[in-house]
């Protein structure tokens with residue numbers, strides 16, 4: 001029987017029963033660039049750390065097991081992972097990409113991939129007829145679900161059927177839910193992307209990225225590309241992400257529970273005009289999320305009544321930090337318009353509903369009463385100031 005995901009965050013079955021690494025419980029950091037060969041034509045399995053390093057490999061095997069992939073590759077950042085992924089494609093290839101994506105991915109596609117002759121259609125994959133955009137040049141569909149920051153939910157299984165019918169790849173950036181809550185490969189995706197900087201690492205202290213696949217041909221191609229382009233994760237950072245993953249389950253549970261409580265509180269505030277959280281029954285993606293994910297995550301997007309109100313919240317928060325990024329133990333609040341999505345063309349931003357009144361919260365694992373108390377203070381002070 002398959003082991004539970006909390007166990008898989010800690011233990012790699014294939015390495016059990018061996019007495020390697022002096023029995024160290026914490027996997028050692030192999031801080032080495034190169035490896036001695038036992039003899040001519042022989043190798044310990046490791047030749048040079050750009051190709052592979054035991055600490056990175058251990059991490060990759062854990063992440064592959066969490067996502068039910070046959071292979072995972074660890075990169076220096078999430079963007080390094082996505083950049084390498086784009087090397088699968090040739091000039092003339094066409095990709096369908098969701099119109100509401102992480103801003104850095106849009107920046108990469110618009111400013112780097114396009115220059116390399118790859119063309120894109122921005123599609124609202126949660127509601128548009130995706131199949132209508134497929135041409136003979138289309139090679140892949142690239143989505144996030146829920147999306148960042150508008151929390152649109154796409155049915156991964158339904159989309160994977162379309163991708164399979166046309167023999168194109170389905171790529172899912174699974175950063176927002178982490179493998180603890182959602183496993184796109186099981187739902188028919190071919191490649192899963194992670195910014196390991198977020199929930200996998202979980203402590204706002206390390207950058208990392210992953211590509212996970214269940215296809216031999218893609219694994220082989222990715223291995224060739226990582227060796228060639230050299231964006232693999234360093235040994236020490238691999239160890240930090242390994243340590244973070246050990247507590248993935250309890251962090252996800254706690255931050256998702258906190259998020260639900262905060263989303264409910266936000267909804268009751270007269271100064272809040274909209275709360276977008278897929279854990280609410282009225283969210284259009286709620287039923288799909290219930291089917292394809294094990295939890296609703298800890299990201300909340302909300303809109304307040306004015307730009308001044310939004311800016312005042314950002315000025316006044318103290319324990320909650322006004323900062324980019326997400327998925328760590330500390331609660332962060334972000335202003336997508338000028339931070340994560342500043343490089344997204346304004347008309348796309350507006351069409352997606354990201355306005356000057358939109359805020360995004362990545363809920364951490366603090367005591368929820370303390371988070372609510374801080375929000376109550378910040379909101380009350382803002383009300384008083386703006387009504388003066």
Ligand SMILES: *Cc1c(COP(=O)(O)O)cnc(C)c1O
Pocket residue numbers: 077078079080102104105144148173175176194195196197198207208209326
């Ligand atoms: C942060 C993020 C990325 C990029 O990852 P980095 O580790 O910052 O390079 C990609 N996708 C999503 C959804 C993200 O949140």
